[in-house]
Amino acid sequence: MPAVLRRIPAGMLSAVVALIVWQIIGSVGPLAGDSFATATEAISALWVLVREATFWLAFWETVQMAAIGFAISMVIAIPLGMLIGLSRFSYRSSKFTFDFLKVIPPIVLIPIAILVIGPTLAMGVALVVFANVFSMAIQTAYGVRDADPVLLETMRCFRMGLAKQIRYARLPSAAVQIGIGMRLALAASLVVAVVAGLVGGAGGLGTFLALTQSAGNADDTYAVILFLGAIGVALSRLLVRGHRRLVFWVGR
Amino acid sequence: MTTAIAINGVSMEYVTPEGTTHVLDNVSYEVSEGSFVAIVGPSGVGKTTLLRLLSGLQKPTAGEILIRGERISGPPAGLAVVLQDYTRSLMPWLTVERNIALPLKNQKLSKADRSERIESSLEEVGLSGQGGKYPWQMSGGMQQRASIARALAVRPSILVMDEPFASVDAQTRFDLEDLVLKVRDDFGITTLMVTHDIDEAVYLSDEIVVLHGRPAKVRDVVTVDIPFPRSQIQTRNAPRFAELRTHVYAMVRGLE
Ligand SMILES: Nc1ncnc2c1ncn2[C@@H]1O[C@H](COP(=O)(O)OP(=O)(O)O)[C@@H](O)[C@H]1O
Ligand SMILES: [Mg+2]
Numbered sequence: 001m002p003a004v005l006r007r008i009p010a011g012m013l014s015a016v017v018a019l020i021v022w023q024i025i026g027s028v029g030p031l032a033g034d035s036f037a038t039a040t041e042a043i044s045a046l047w048v049l050v051r052e053a054t055f056w057l058a059f060w061e062t063v064q065m066a067a068i069g070f071a072i073s074m075v076i077a078i079p080l081g082m083l084i085g086l087s088r089f090s091y092r093s094s095k096f097t098f099d100f101l102k103v104i105p106p107i108v109l110i111p112i113a114i115l116v117i118g119p120t121l122a123m124g125v126a127l128v129v130f131a132n133v134f135s136m137a138i139q140t141a142y143g144v145r146d147a148d149p150v151l152l153e154t155m156r157c158f159r160m161g162l163a164k165q166i167r168y169a170r171l172p173s174a175a176v177q178i179g180i181g182m183r184l185a186l187a188a189s190l191v192v193a194v195v196a197g198l199v200g201g202a203g204g205l206g207t208f209l210a211l212t213q214s215a216g217n218a219d220d221t222y223a224v225i226l227f228l229g230a231i232g233v234a235l236s237r238l239l240v241r242g243h244r245r246l247v248f249w250v251g252r
Numbered sequence: 253m254t255t256a257i258a259i260n261g262v263s264m265e266y267v268t269p270e271g272t273t274h275v276l277d278n279v280s281y282e283v284s285e286g287s288f289v290a291i292v293g294p295s296g297v298g299k300t301t302l303l304r305l306l307s308g309l310q311k312p313t314a315g316e317i318l319i320r321g322e323r324i325s326g327p328p329a330g331l332a333v334v335l336q337d338y339t340r341s342l343m344p345w346l347t348v349e350r351n352i353a354l355p356l357k358n359q360k361l362s363k364a365d366r367s368e369r370i371e372s373s374l375e376e377v378g379l380s381g382q383g384g385k386y387p388w389q390m391s392g393g394m395q396q397r398a399s400i401a402r403a404l405a406v407r408p409s410i411l412v413m414d415e416p417f418a419s420v421d422a423q424t425r426f427d428l429e430d431l432v433l434k435v436r437d438d439f440g441i442t443t444l445m446v447t448h449d450i451d452e453a454v455y456l457s458d459e460i461v462v463l464h465g466r467p468a469k470v471r472d473v474v475t476v477d478i479p480f481p482r483s484q485i486q487t488r489n490a491p492r493f494a495e496l497r498t499h500v501y502a503m504v505r506g507l508e
Pocket of ligand 2: 299300301
């Protein structure tokens, strides 16, 4: 490989390839036309959008739904998961129900949510919470149970009680799982916040997308999709780094 | 000599869904104050089980264990453990210093006393000034030294070790053996150690308890009449050493 190419990060390279493929698919073949945008059309549409206040307002609403929903789910799920994880019985008995609840796609709840809460930001928040809380709780509980029995027994031999075992063994070992769970949950929060707007009229970029779509504005639609993808990647990068710092001992 | 630990008619059965395993059958033995006892026996005979009962992690199905005359009903005060698997018994999220400090929180020590204990324990095991490292920044031998330092820091009267040197290389093993002999000398700690290495058992102990059978009984107690201090080269080449190891080996194998 030439030296110049080697310095480009692999991720960047594949992004460029993807954009080129997108451009080709959008220009020739069955998808070419007004209902689909090419990469260049989407990028130039995005360039216009990012200078419009309505776009940022919509983005801000989505961020609010995702962030508030995410925060609420963590505040509920982490302590709940810790409690569930402390006994094998409560873990085993909750796992079935929680596993069942966590695979229900939040989108199927939108009709009920619209009825009960109405098409508002609050509904978006509620859907985000629903999307995260069960999987996060079970992930936390798993982390708590996952604490090394050898370590726990060593602690018992040194007469360290339950409180110390939780603080110094169960929590740090759960931190690994909690970190992984948070990474997944944050990505899911963004997706659900968009879907809540798109399908449920909760506002934000989702509703913005619904409007561009119904106006037949493919360029804007794909510009927003491109933007959301970029935000998702950036967020996930940030979280991976944060997680590595938090559980610095893993993989050593 | 006074008795530090009395094991009186201890039997142990594990009850699992697959059935009941009778592991120990009416095991009795007395450990004298300050002595070094090795427990040997074939793999799966119940050595770890016996140590778990001694550490109060489990209750025997019959019999009792007394420490200085008192029946134990949970992890006894003044007992410290070192396990084979140092990577799992030290916390990777805490520095070695903080690993050692944790069990000390049970004892009402001033801050100065506590750091003095930590530093002197690290010095005893040859890890002076290395307390700021994380366990995973150390070699296996150093991590096991750190586990020993953690045990020493609580100033135990009884030290229990389950195959502590099974996962380190041969040279490190010799060093650590001499370290535990030094520790026993310096603090007069009553030491019980499970090992599958019969040479190691002979080299270190005053007495060797041989477990054998299923369920296991005490097959014999061998007194190691080789004077202290011992040395890796001289002791291991002494004719008496060879006799004893042959004898113990035969018993572990059930040949005698
Ligand atoms: N928690 C347990 N439940 C059921 N059986 C066990 C348990 N722990 C050990 N055993 C059984 O008890 C026997 C003795 O085990 P152990 O004390 O670990 O032997 P050793 O340390 O001498 O190799 C083995 O047959 C083992 O399978
Ligand atoms: Mg064992």
